[in-house]
Amino acid sequence: MKPGCIWRTLRGAVCLLVALYMLVPIAIVVVISFSSGQFLSFPPPGFSLQWYRALNDPAWTSSLATSVEVMIPAALLSTCLGLGAALMLRREGLPGAPLIRGILLSPLVIPVIITGAAFYSVFRPLGLHGTVLGLIVAHTVLCIPYALTTITSSLAMVDWRIAQASASLGARPFTTFRRVTFPSISSGVISSFLFSLVVSFDEVVVSMFVSGPDARPVTVQMWSNIRGDVDPTIAALASVLFVFALLILLLEAIFGRGEATEQ
Amino acid sequence: MKHNDKQTLLKISGLQKHYGSTAAIADVSLELREGELLTFLGPSGSGKTTVLMSIAGFVQPSAGSIDLAGKPLLPLEPYQRNIGMVFQSYALFPHMTVAKNVAYPLSIRRMPKAQIEEKVARVLELVGLPQHANRLPSELSGGQQQRVALARAIVFEPRLLLMDEPLAALDKKLRAKMQMEIMRLHRELGVSIIYVTHDQEEALVMSDRIAVFNHGRIDQIGTPSELYDAPKTRFVADFIGESNLFDGKIQTIGADGVWCALPCGATIRLAEANAARKDGSIVVAVRPERIRVHHASHEPACENVLPAVVSDVAYLGQARKYLVRTATGTEIVALEQLAVQGQRTFEIGEPVVVSWRASDTREVNS
Numbered sequence: 001m002k003p004g005c006i007w008r009t010l011r012g013a014v015c016l017l018v019a020l021y022m023l024v025p026i027a028i029v030v031v032i033s034f035s036s037g038q039f040l041s042f043p044p045p046g047f048s049l050q051w052y053r054a055l056n057d058p059a060w061t062s063s064l065a066t067s068v069e070v071m072i073p074a075a076l077l078s079t080c081l082g083l084g085a086a087l088m089l090r091r092e093g094l095p096g097a098p099l100i101r102g103i104l105l106s107p108l109v110i111p112v113i114i115t116g117a118a119f120y121s122v123f124r125p126l127g128l129h130g131t132v133l134g135l136i137v138a139h140t141v142l143c144i145p146y147a148l149t150t151i152t153s154s155l156a157m158v159d160w161r162i163a164q165a166s167a168s169l170g171a172r173p174f175t176t177f178r179r180v181t182f183p184s185i186s187s188g189v190i191s192s193f194l195f196s197l198v199v200s201f202d203e204v205v206v207s208m209f210v211s212g213p214d215a216r217p218v219t220v221q222m223w224s225n226i227r228g229d230v231d232p233t234i235a236a237l238a239s240v241l242f243v244f245a246l247l248i249l250l251l252e253a254i255f256g257r258g259e260a261t262e263q
Numbered sequence: 264m265k266h267n268d269k270q271t272l273l274k275i276s277g278l279q280k281h282y283g284s285t286a287a288i289a290d291v292s293l294e295l296r297e298g299e300l301l302t303f304l305g306p307s308g309s310g311k312t313t314v315l316m317s318i319a320g321f322v323q324p325s326a327g328s329i330d331l332a333g334k335p336l337l338p339l340e341p342y343q344r345n346i347g348m349v350f351q352s353y354a355l356f357p358h359m360t361v362a363k364n365v366a367y368p369l370s371i372r373r374m375p376k377a378q379i380e381e382k383v384a385r386v387l388e389l390v391g392l393p394q395h396a397n398r399l400p401s402e403l404s405g406g407q408q409q410r411v412a413l414a415r416a417i418v419f420e421p422r423l424l425l426m427d428e429p430l431a432a433l434d435k436k437l438r439a440k441m442q443m444e445i446m447r448l449h450r451e452l453g454v455s456i457i458y459v460t461h462d463q464e465e466a467l468v469m470s471d472r473i474a475v476f477n478h479g480r481i482d483q484i485g486t487p488s489e490l491y492d493a494p495k496t497r498f499v500a501d502f503i504g505e506s507n508l509f510d511g512k513i514q515t516i517g518a519d520g521v522w523c524a525l526p527c528g529a530t531i532r533l534a535e536a537n538a539a540r541k542d543g544s545i546v547v548a549v550r551p552e553r554i555r556v557h558h559a560s561h562e563p564a565c566e567n568v569l570p571a572v573v574s575d576v577a578y579l580g581q582a583r584k585y586l587v588r589t590a591t592g593t594e595i596v597a598l599e600q601l602a603v604q605g606q607r608t609f610e611i612g613e614p615v616v617v618s619w620r621a622s623d624t625r626e627v628n629s
Contacts, residue, residue, distance in 0.1 A: 158357070164321055165354035167341040168425075169368035169415065179367075183358045 033235035051236035063221035074139035075196035082147025108145045116209035130212020143196035154188020278327035287313040289479035300456045302466040305476030347416035351428040353408045355400040362396040368419040386418045496628045500548040513543040527591035532566040532621040546629045553623035554597035557616045565618035
């Protein structure tokens with residue numbers, strides 16, 4: 001065997017191990033979700049769709065609805081704000097730009113439990129606690145770092161002189177944004193929106209602090225379900241969420257990278 | 264030149280731009296005539312691009328004024344100035360086809376669709392890309408992209424076209440071809456062009472006039488031959504073409520010329536000298552191609568004759584370049600055209616005599 005061949009085999013083996021390490025737990029959850037038994041046990045005693053039927057329970061459907069009601073506005077808002085911030089932060093000579101960027105990215109580094117407690121103490125007196133609006137605001141803040149970094153990296157790929165070129169050709173600033181800047185970063189904007197959807201849908205810690213009986217996202221519902229009686233419903237739900245995340249990733253791969261073309 | 268009316272199109276007076284305590288533009292004044300191709304030539308950081316960006320409106324000058332066709336330009340936003348601009352990076356819109364890119368300034372001006380199509384087709388014809396209308400910029404070569412950028416900048420018929428090192432990213436052969444294309448377009452359209460470059464050869468080839476930038480000022484402005492034959496400063500003499508520069512002291516000024524002593528002890532003669540300082544110190548420039556190299560036994564009938572030894576030779580194809588060193592250590596570069604077959608050549612270490620005329624010896628400001 002040649003040395004190059006050995007290395008290739010070794011590298012393939014390591015990649016395979018890492019992939020297994022990441023995928024096997026998910027696969028087990030998916031298998032358990034089809035269990036005919038009453039408990040989370042592996043291997044399952046038989047095949048059944050009973051736990052998918054159990055998802056029809058209002059506790060699950062309403063919390064799923066809440067999650068969707070929160071994630072779409074939160075993703076839209078964070079993408080708009082992230083876009084605005086990215087455009088502003090790219091300007092030369094903006095005073096305090098590193099500070100502004102740091103503050104906007106801070107939800108990434110501040111422990112989420114602190115962020116959650118902070119939202120709790122601010123939202124309570126404002127009456128935002130336990131409302132869908134409160135969840136939207138909190139999730140928007142959490143999504144902004146993702147939106148900002150995605151759009152910033154997309155902007156960095158674009159020659160900033162195209163905006164100057166547009167101005168020299170007679171376009172007002174808004175026309176330049178609408179016809180030149182935005183279309184050339186649209187793939188980044190779409191990625192930012194999709195990432196924000198996933199981040200919002202997946203969020204649990206801050207949501208626990210902010211949610212109430214009237215506005216409870218599905219992650220919080222899962223958490224309380226796990227703490228009570230553990231049955232394979234949770235596995236069924238996890239499988240559904242897994243497929244959802246897979247779909248988003250697929251969308252990202254299709255629309256996030258391809259370049260929009262004005263015909 | 265097709266356009267002979269020498270009316271001033273652009274007038275820059277006392278332009279300055281300071282960033283903190285550093286001056287990107289120290290003090291620049293110039294006039295651009297209608298239909299002229301004026302080059303801003305200088306090393307990077309000499310202020311030429313900053314002046315160009317001030318005209319385009321992307322830099323706000325600290326002081327001074329710019330008038331276009333008699334109207335002040337500085338109060339206007341970039342999009343109100345109606346000045347075409349070509350960037351070094353092409354700055355094409357990546358998501359639009361070639362035709363859409365070129366149509367952009369016209370659709371901004373709400374021109375009827377049929378008219379836009381006609382104009383786009385005509386200008387793409389003009390830059391030699393009629394069959395590429397539906398391609399994306401990423402599908403074109405660098406030279407083709409720059410043609411599209413050029414088409415986009417002239418399609419709305421601006422009176423002034425600014426070009427910021429448009430050919431710097433192209434290879435040498437393609438650059439020479441594009442230089443000719445730009446000169447042809449300039450002739451055919453009669454548009455005034457300000458062309459920024461750091462390539463002195465490009466400036467000499469293309470320009471009606473050249474403004475040589477140095478440390479935020481214009482050292483000299485004039486036609487290519489004026490700058491080459493009569494450089495006013497040491498910087499211009501050195502930046503445009505090559506020069507032998509000597510620091511000397513004036514010894515005597517007579518009716519038939521000026522005698523000047525070099526630090527190495529030799530004395531050379533100039534036809535005339537004006538700008539000598541009080542202590543008589545002077546900087547003298549001689550072009551290498553004006554210096555002849557002869558066999559050591561030869562006695563040339565020339566005002567300036569110095570014995571020397573060849574210390575280096577470079578063969579350039581059409582010419583041979585000699586680096587010679589005089590007995591007292593002054594190094595002189597001489598360029599000999601190889602116009603005749605079997606011309607006498609000299610080897611390294613060979614004693615020679617170099618000579619040049621007093622009229623080819625020019626005084627420059629240091």
